[in-house]
Each structure stands twice: as C-alpha cells, then as structure tokens.
Amino acid sequence: MTPLSAGAAPGTGAGVTRPFVMGQLARDLGAVVGADNVSSDAAALAEQSADWSWMSQFLRYRDLPLPVADVVARPSSTEHVEGIVRIASEYRLPVVPRGGGSGTQGGTFALYGGIAVDLTRMDRIVEIDERSLTVTVQAGVDGSVLEKELNDRGLTMPHYPGSHFFGATIGGSLAARGSGVVSTKYGKAEQLALQVEAVVPPGRRISTLPVPNHASGPDLMQTLIGSEGTLGIITEATMRLDPLPAGRRFLSFQFGTVAAGLETARLIMTRRIVPAAMRLYDEADSARLTSMLDLDTAGVLLILVLDGHESSMAIEEDRIREVCAVSDGRDLGDGPARTWWDGKYEPFAKHNAPAPPLVFGTTDTCARFSALPGLYEAKKRTIEAGFAEYGAQYTAHFSHWFPWGGMIYDRFYVDNAPDDPDEALALHDRLWNAAVETSLANGGVINEHHGVGLKLGRFMRPQYGAAFDVMLAVKNAWDPDGIMNPGKLGFGAPRSGR
Numbered sequence: 076m077t078p079l080s081a082g083a084a085p086g087t088g089a090g091v092t093r094p095f096v097m098g099q100l101a102r103d104l105g106a107v108v109g110a111d112n113v114s115s116d117a118a119a120l121a122e123q124s125a126d127w128s129w130m131s132q133f134l135r136y137r138d139l140p141l142p143v144a145d146v147v148a149r150p151s152s153t154e155h156v157e158g159i160v161r162i163a164s165e166y167r168l169p170v171v172p173r174g175g176g177s178g179t180q181g182g183t184f185a186l187y188g189g190i191a192v193d194l195t196r197m198d199r200i201v202e203i204d205e206r207s208l209t210v211t212v213q214a215g216v217d218g219s220v221l222e223k224e225l226n227d228r229g230l231t232m233p234h235y236p237g238s239h240f241f242g243a244t245i246g247g248s249l250a251a252r253g254s255g256v257v258s259t260k261y262g263k264a265e266q267l268a269l270q271v272e273a274v275v276p277p278g279r280r281i282s283t284l285p286v287p288n289h290a291s292g293p294d295l296m297q298t299l300i301g302s303e304g305t306l307g308i309i310t311e312a313t314m315r316l317d318p319l320p321a322g323r324r325f326l327s328f329q330f331g332t333v334a335a336g337l338e339t340a341r342l343i344m345t346r347r348i349v350p351a352a353m354r355l356y357d358e359a360d361s362a363r364l365t366s367m368l369d370l371d372t373a374g375v376l377l378i379l380v381l382d383g384h385e386s387s388m389a390i391e392e393d394r395i396r397e398v399c400a401v402s403d404g405r406d407l408g409d410g411p412a413r414t415w416w417d418g419k420y421e422p423f424a425k426h427n428a429p430a431p432p433l434v435f436g437t438t439d440t441c442a443r444f445s446a447l448p449g450l451y452e453a454k455k456r457t458i459e460a461g462f463a464e465y466g467a468q469y470t471a472h473f474s475h476w477f478p479w480g481g482m483i484y485d486r487f488y489v490d491n492a493p494d495d496p497d498e499a500l501a502l503h504d505r506l507w508n509a510a511v512e513t514s515l516a517n518g519g520v521i522n523e524h525h526g527v528g529l530k531l532g533r534f535m536r537p538q539y540g541a542a543f544d545v546m547l548a549v550k551n552a553w554d555p556d557g558i559m560n561p562g563k564l565g566f567g568a569p570r571s572g573r
Contacts, residue, residue, distance in 0.1 A: 123143070
C-alpha cells in the first residue's frame with residue numbers, strides 16, 4: 076500500500092488534517108480488501124480514471140492531468156464491495172466504480188476525488204447452468220474470457236461489443252446498457268440479464284428476483300442496469316446463454332441511396348425476419364470500412380449475417396433476397412459480409428480507432444423507422460454544414476435493429492484539434508451539443524448503447540423533461556449523500572462535507 080500521508084506539510088489545519096484522514100481511509104480500506112489492494116500511486120489513480128472517451132484520450136495526448144480519485148481499492152468479492160461502500164458512506168466520500176475501462180463517456184472520471192473501485196479482480200465464473208442455459212458471473216469478468224469458456228462447452232453468451240477484446244466486462248456492459256454485434260437477434264445486455272446483485276449505500280447487498288419476467292411489482296433490475304454506478308455497484312449477474320449456432324450464412328448488397336437501404340432494413344425487420352447481424356453503411360462509412368478490411372466495395376453497403384440451422388437460414392435468405400429486390404439492391408455475394416464478420420473488431424483496434432489530434436465523437440442514437448431517414452439527413456447536415464469552417468466530416472452506419480426501428484452509429488471528425496486545450500474541449504462540446512440536439516429534435520435519444528457518463532449528463536433533463544425529477548428523486552432516495560459516481564447521468568455533485 077502506498078502511504079497517503081507522505082509529504083504532509085508541517086503545522087495545523089487542512090495541510091495536516093487531510094493527509095491524516097486519507098491515511099486513515101487507506102488503512103480502513105486495507106482492513107477490508109487487504110493492504111496490497113489499496114493504493115494512492117499516481118499512475119494507478121490515473122489508470123482508474125482513464126477510459127476510451129475523446130476527453131480522456133485528449134488530456135493524455137496533451138500530457139494534461141485527469142480528474143482522479145484519492146485512493147483506489149481492488150475488491151475480489153461482494154463482501155469487499157459492501158465494506159468499501161460502507162466506509163465511503165461513513166467518510167461521506169465519492170465512490171467511482173470501474174471495470175475494464177472501455178467506456179467512452181467519461182464515466183470513470185473521479186470529478187470529486189474519493190475512492191476508485193477497480194472491479195477487475197472480481198472475475199470469477201460462479202456457475203454455468205447448462206440445464207437452464209444461464210451463467211452467473213462476478214461483474215469484473217472479461218467478456219472475451221467468459222466467451223471462450225462457454226464456447227468450449229458449445230455455448231455462447233451472445234454479447235460481442237466492439238470492445239470485446241479490449242477489456243469490456245459484463246458489469247460494465249450492464250451498467251451502460253451495451254449492445255453487441257448480434258444484438259438484433261439476441262438482444263442487448265439488458266435483455267440478456269436475468270438477475271443482478273448490487274451493493275447500494277450505505278453498504279447493503281441487494282439482489283433482484285431470479286427471473287426477469289414477473290408480475291411482482293416494479294423491476295429493480297432494469298433500474299440498476301444502465302445506472303452507471305450512480306445507484307450502486309453491480310457485483311454479480313446471471314445472464315442468458317444460447318447454444319453455439321450450427322452454421323452461418325453471409326449476404327451483401329449495394330444500394331443507390333441510404334434511404335433505399337433503410338427501407339430494405341425496415342421491411343426485413345417489420346416482416347419479422349431476424350438476422351443475427353445487419354449493418355447498413357453510408358457512402359462515407361463504407362469507404363472507411365473498405366480501407367480497413369480491403370472489401371473492394373463502394374457506395375451504400377448492406378451486410379447481413381444469418382445463423383442457426385441450414386433449413387431456417389435458407390428460408391430467411393430467400394425472404395431477404397425478395398425484400399432487397401424491392402429496392403433494387405445489387406447482390407454482392409457473401410464475400411464482403413464474410414470479410415466483415417472475420418474482421419468485425421478491426422475498426423476498434425488501436426491502429427484503426429480514431430485518436431487525437433483528431434476531434435471525434437460517436438453520437439449514436441436510435442429511433443423508430445418512421446424517423447430514421449430524416450434523423451440521418453438532419454445529423455449529417457448539422458455536422459457537415461454547421462461546422463464547415465473546421466472541415467467536419469460525418470459518417471454513419473446503422474448497426475442494431477429492433478422490431479420498431481434502428482440505431483445509428485454515427486461519428487463526427489475534425490482533423491486537427493485547436494492548439495489551445497480549452498478551445499479544443501469547447502469545440503468537442505459544441506459538436507456534441509449540435510449532434511444531440513438534432514437527435515432529440517428528430518425523434519432520437521441522446522445515446523443508444525455507450526451510456527451517458529459525464530459527457531452527456533447535461534442532456535438528461537432536456538431529454539426526459541419532468542420525468543428527470545422523478546429519476547433524481549430515486550437517486551436521492553437510494554443515495555442520499557450523492558456519493559455513488561457523482562457528476563454522472565446529470566445527477567450533480569455529492570452532498571458531502573468534503
């Protein structure tokens with residue numbers, strides 16, 4: 076354990092008192108999780124604050140400090156987390172949980188100091204129930220590690236986010252309502268969850284019902300899921316499993332316009348044909364994808380992946396081909412879709428993922444089918460025309476689908492950030508303001524599967540209106556001191572005596 080009292084100034088007052096209190100805090104935490112699992116090392120604190128957000132990347136790129144906690148604690152059990160939250164409640168200190176750090180919304184920034192909780196030691200697979208097809212895991216389990224264990228048994232937990240091999244944990248996916256590559260068929264993280272266990276202030280363990288479908292009052296599970304640590308810390312989850320599919324088929328089509336591709340996707344989903352994955356790329360995003368995967372395609376590209384038994388896939392394929400013909404889709408064969416499937420994580424690899432000095436943001440949203448075409452056109456116009464002086468570029472693909480609509484995974488890019496860090500951050504925020512306001516004005520929501528975090532908190536009240544006060548009342552009732560991941564989801568600062 077790194078001594079927190081090192082370097083305390085002589086004399087009286089805060090110069091002595093705060094290091095002493097922080098030193099006592101570290102000893103109290105060490106009594107719960109072990110002294111070796113408590114640290115105030117500067118590098119460890121910076122690591123716990125960092126994520127994949129542009130803000131985090133830019134600050135590190137410019138060698139500027141991140142907002143960090145006072146101390147990091149690394150629990151390995153729910154009992155440890157209970158102890159941490161109890162101590163935090165006693166000290167009235169913020170608690171900032173972190174899984175694999177693959178979030179993109181600044182959700183791990185420790186804006187008010189406090190205790191960073193590194194959940195990656197909580198990586199145990201508790202139970203695989205092959206009779207019910209469920210798996211129970213601790214929240215810090217790496218999704219790719221879990222998937223390998225399941226695949227060895229002929230099973231899958233069908234949640235493959237873009238960050239699947241870049242640290243994404245099951246707890247993090249639930250905390251932010253994440254989507255995976257095959258969510259169109261199998262559902263998002265919240266649809267795969269059956270039960271969660273969490274620790275809420277002042278250090279109480281709670282569990283939701285063992286099944287997600289019931290008529291036993293309001294659903295606490297779906298309140299905890301998506302709360303991003305602001306209500307409590309998810310420590311364990313039971314998730315649905317599926318057998319590994321017997322086979323896969325790949326289809327690829329090219330369309331003359333995004334509108335034609337969207338209409339095709341609408342017909343596929345409203346006729347209740349459910350591909351495992353369906354991605355529609357606009358011209359700009361198709362060009363980026365082609366450069367990464369050497370697809371040798373251009374224009375508006377529709378990629379579909381079917382899975383299951385041969386007989387059912389054959390029927391689905393025939394029906395999809397009929398729908399694509401309605402919008403004059405040009406059949407490109409299975410090659411582009413197969414290449415995409417094999418390289419589906421490549422766009423997120425370090426050498427392909429955007430990074431500073433670019434200013435960029437993934438402004439994903441979702442809407443009903445009736446709103447999607449206008450929403451896409453409005454956002455493209457907002458970014459490219461509204462920020463023409465910066466040469467802003469807009470790219471989009473539609474990657475997750477529902478019976479009633481779909482999701483736009485869209486991004487803005489500005490090639491070079493302003494030299495002044497404050498100006499760069501201000502430009503980043505203005506781009507986000509414009510993109511989210513356009514989403515809300517055109518039938519979309521502020522985000523579909525990356526969460527809210529710090530970055531989008533200011534949009535929660537405009538999105539929800541009076542309902543946000545109800546959400547805030549729930550937050551205040553569960554967390555009266557406001558210590559659980561303060562400053563996120565628009566819930567404001569802690570009400571502590573720091």
